[in-house]
Amino acid sequence: MAEPISRAEVEATARLARILLSEEEIAGFTSQLGSILAYMETLNELDTTDVEPLAHVLPLKNVLRPDEVRPSIGADLAVREAPDATNGFFRVPKVLGEGGGA
Amino acid sequence: MTLPPGVKATLVVGLEIHVQLRTATKLFCGCEVRFGAPPNSLTCPVCLGHPGTLPVMNREALRCAVKTAMALGCRVLPRTKWDRKSYWYPDLPKNYQISQYDLPVGLEGAIEIPRGDGTAKTVRIRRVHLEEDAGKNLHDDPEVTLVDLNRTGTPLLEIVTEPDIASAEEAGALARELQRIVRYMGVADADMQKGHMRFEPNINCIIEKDGAEARTPIVEVKNLNSFKALEAAVAFEFERQAAAYLADPAYTIERCGKENRGWDDAALRTLVQRHKEEAHEYRYFPDPDLVPYEWTAEELGELAREAPELPQARRRRLARELGIGEGDALLIVEDRATGDLFEAAVAAGTCPKTLAKHFINIWTRLANDAGVAIAGLGLGAGALAELARIQADGTVSATAAQQIAEAMAKSPEPPRALAARMGLLQLSDRAAILPFVKDAIAANAKAAADYRAGGKKSAKSLGFLQGQAMRLSGGRANPAVIAALLKEELGPPAG
Numbered sequence: 128m129a130e131p132i133s134r135a136e137v138e139a140t141a142r143l144a145r146i147l148l149s150e151e152e153i154a155g156f157t158s159q160l161g162s163i164l165a166y167m168e169t170l171n172e173l174d175t176t177d178v179e180p181l182a183h184v185l186p187l188k189n190v191l192r193p194d195e196v197r198p199s200i201g202a203d204l205a206v207r208e209a210p211d212a213t214n215g216f217f218r219v220p221k222v223l224g225e226g227g228g229a
Numbered sequence: 230m231t232l233p234p235g236v237k238a239t240l241v242v243g244l245e246i247h248v249q250l251r252t253a254t255k256l257f258c259g260c261e262v263r264f265g266a267p268p269n270s271l272t273c274p275v276c277l278g279h280p281g282t283l284p285v286m287n288r289e290a291l292r293c294a295v296k297t298a299m300a301l302g303c304r305v306l307p308r309t310k311w312d313r314k315s316y317w318y319p320d321l322p323k324n325y326q327i328s329q330y331d332l333p334v335g336l337e338g339a340i341e342i343p344r345g346d347g348t349a350k351t352v353r354i355r356r357v358h359l360e361e362d363a364g365k366n367l368h369d370d371p372e373v374t375l376v377d378l379n380r381t382g383t384p385l386l387e388i389v390t391e392p393d394i395a396s397a398e399e400a401g402a403l404a405r406e407l408q409r410i411v412r413y414m415g416v417a418d419a420d421m422q423k424g425h426m427r428f429e430p431n432i433n434c435i436i437e438k439d440g441a442e443a444r445t446p447i448v449e450v451k452n453l454n455s456f457k458a459l460e461a462a463v464a465f466e467f468e469r470q471a472a473a474y475l476a477d478p479a480y481t482i483e484r485c486g487k488e489n490r491g492w493d494d495a496a497l498r499t500l501v502q503r504h505k506e507e508a509h510e511y512r513y514f515p516d517p518d519l520v521p522y523e524w525t526a527e528e529l530g531e532l533a534r535e536a537p538e539l540p541q542a543r544r545r546r547l548a549r550e551l552g553i554g555e556g557d558a559l560l561i562v563e564d565r566a567t568g569d570l571f572e573a574a575v576a577a578g579t580c581p582k583t584l585a586k587h588f589i590n591i592w593t594r595l596a597n598d599a600g601v602a603i604a605g606l607g608l609g610a611g612a613l614a615e616l617a618r619i620q621a622d623g624t625v626s627a628t629a630a631q632q633i634a635e636a637m638a639k640s641p642e643p644p645r646a647l648a649a650r651m652g653l654l655q656l657s658d659r660a661a662i663l664p665f666v667k668d669a670i671a672a673n674a675k676a677a678a679d680y681r682a683g684g685k686k687s688a689k690s691l692g693f694l695q696g697q698a699m700r701l702s703g704g705r706a707n708p709a710v711i712a713a714l715l716k717e718e719l720g721p722p723a724g
Contacts, residue, residue: 143510145317182310182332187520194252194289197259202269205277205378215268216375219319222366 131164237437238471243392245429247385250293255382256361257284264423268377276382278323290384293416298335298357310521312513320364330513333358341541342402353391397464409540413565428453432466445470446485551581566604573610580621591634616644629653657707666714669697683722
């Protein structure tokens with residue numbers, strides 16, 4: 128049986144998560160993630176043809192709030208726990224690229 | 230664009246448009262949405278992305294989103310949900326953006342873009358979904374980035390079109406029509422100065438050369454925030470991509486894939502940015518903090534009934550009911566209040582075509598001078614109707630109507646009273662005009678003779694006599710009455 132996850136896929140996943148893994152960690156995670164994925168394969172034995180994909184585990188829907196302003200916490204408190212701040216702004220290492228791409 | 234002989238280039242553009250919805254609060258928390266507040270003053274643990282906080286959906290934002298989807302003819306999904314999209318910049322500190330992936334608010338609609346000549350082009354809408362805006366990263370300091378999260382969590386509607394747009398002008402016209410639609414509906418202010426509408430065109434070209442067809446890479450230009458920049462960026466990319474392909478035939482979508490470019494508003498050109506991440510690299514997954522929303526038929530019916538008549542339908546109706554050209558109607562329905570004023574004036578009783586001419590030629594200019602919409606000039610529908618009526622029935626001339634309009638902008642007096650006070654009432658009474666006609670003929674015997682002689686000089690002489698009679702009347706006589714009386718007095722020309 129082919130490995131459930133390849134070394135290259137683990138490396139790509141680490142890159143997307145912006146974490147740096149050592150050679151040993153890559154090998155370790157490839158094996159561990161492989162076991163997890165193999166275990167999850169068990170679910171594929173079930174016939175889910177007529178089952179709608181689950182978006183949420185709670186039996187809840189339609190939770191809304193009215194569009195009414197509530198007090199914000201203020202700039203001082205907002206930045207107080209930040210590692211670095213100036214004049215009410217968060218101060219972070221230089222961002223390369225544009226950001227704001229939401 | 231100049232292309233070598235035998236080469237044909239076709240532009241293909243799809244648009245992603247972000248519209249900021251008009252809500253009092255953010256999408257998932259009660260922080261106020263307000264432009265220009267001190268940095269980070271409009272934040273709370275939810276929009277700051279603190280662990281353990283819970284976002285709750287803003288009812289008004291969801292309603293605005295669905296109403297817009299309906300206005301764009303979309304199929305509203307009976308069940309909608311929210312997903313997390315990975316994001317790596319500090320202006321969204323959760324490290325993800327809450328957006329919608331597979332169950333957006335609406336799918337498969339269309340928008341009609343009016344052309345100046347009264348025809349329209351239809352562009353298909355792929356999807357409409359809700360998402361939260363990011364904050365602002367300030368890059369002024371070369372060493373650090375400053376972050377203001379006031380805008381973080383502001384409700385945005387993302388509207389994605391199919392690649393049906395074929396020119397920079399069409400892209401601009403679509404964006405402007407969408408602005409009118411959301412303003413008509415009252416779901417957004419769409420104030421460009423405040424960044425309420427932002428555009429991301431996806432642009433490529435099909436190039437036919439030597440019987441073969443090639444496609445250039447799809448370029449997404451990020452974050453354009455004016456109609457002008459949108460049009461300029463699309464036009465620039467068309468030229469750039471066609472030239473790049475002709476210089477290097479390997480510049481194709483197959484070889485180069487997709488590309489992100491930024492817009493330099495000073496240099497009026499696009500610049501390379503990072504390569505576009507593949508969709509799966511955003512690693513969307515359902516947001517476990519938010520539950521799905523399921524619409525009832527009653528709710529959707531109620532929202533549909535709240536929709537006003539939209540600009541394009543209004544243009545068509547005015548053209549049909551009042552015989553106004555659709556191109557003219559374009560200006561009249563530019564904003565809802567001005568359209569309402571026009572219709573109220575029509576209802577007050579007037580000549581609709583003259584009124585339309587006044588809106589297009591007179592009121593638009595005066596409104597532009599004052600920096601407002603026509604409805605913002607503060608003039609009543611009755612006064613506008615009266616001015617059009619007294620021009621249409623010959624009481625005042627078209628030129629006089631312009632002068633009266635200018636006076637109306639400054640004085641509360643009704644148009645007819647202004648005309649009288651300003652000495653602009655036009656003389657239409659035949660008996661009153663006849664002496665001017667007779668005097669003009671008597672004083673210009675040669676012109677009268679030339680007219681009677683017929684031939685080449687005849688028409689010119691009549692025009693001359695008409696001018697003389699008008700001058701004698703002090704410019705107040707109705708030109709049509711002068712012309713009729715002159716012909717009667719002079720008799721038919723020979724020949």
